[in-house]
Amino acid sequence: MKIWVLMIIISSALVLAGCNASTEKMEEKKSSSQYNMGNPTPQEVLEGRPDANIMMVQDIVLLSGIDWVNEEELTKDELLLEITLQTDDAAKFVNGAANELPVGTKVYRVKERGDILIADTDKGDVRYYKLVEG
Incomplete structure (x- = not known):
């Protein structure tokens, strides 16, 4: 039982870390000129x-x-x-x-x-x- 709880905690931590990295990459793209929505300046x-x-x-x-x-x-x-x-x-x-x-x-x-x-x-x-x- 303790092993299952430990595995769930580790899996959750890995998923959250991956989501955070994806969010950071999206923010970088939004701030770069390659990710421009709208008319050109x-x-x-x-x-x-x-x-x-x-x-x-x-x-x-x-x-x-x-x-x-x-x-x-x-x-x-x-x-x-x-x-x-x-x-x-x-x-x-x-x-x-x-x-x-x-x-x-x-x-x-x-x-x-x-x-x-x-x-x-x-x-x-x-x-x-x-x-x-x-």
Whole structure:
């Protein structure tokens, strides 16, 4: 009888130790950039692609230079905003910020799609695609 009680106590201790180790590993994953739920941040985009041309609108990062987006037949719609901040520092990104578009650049909605915006620049239109998870 004493042996059975001892075996149950030892088994319980091993199970609890294993659960604790699993919980610690989950917490490590949550705090790392590999375990990100939600839309990508400017920091994440620029870490993966330092040369990316991005802007932030309505708390969403948009990326230019996507081939299929540039091939779409699109029509500019209403003015959405003007770029208010140009910065290369991803930590300073706020709505209306861009890393390549100059301050004052007008950004328009697109009639055909809700996930693409068009920036009207001196060199022509630049299309941006919303980077959303899911």
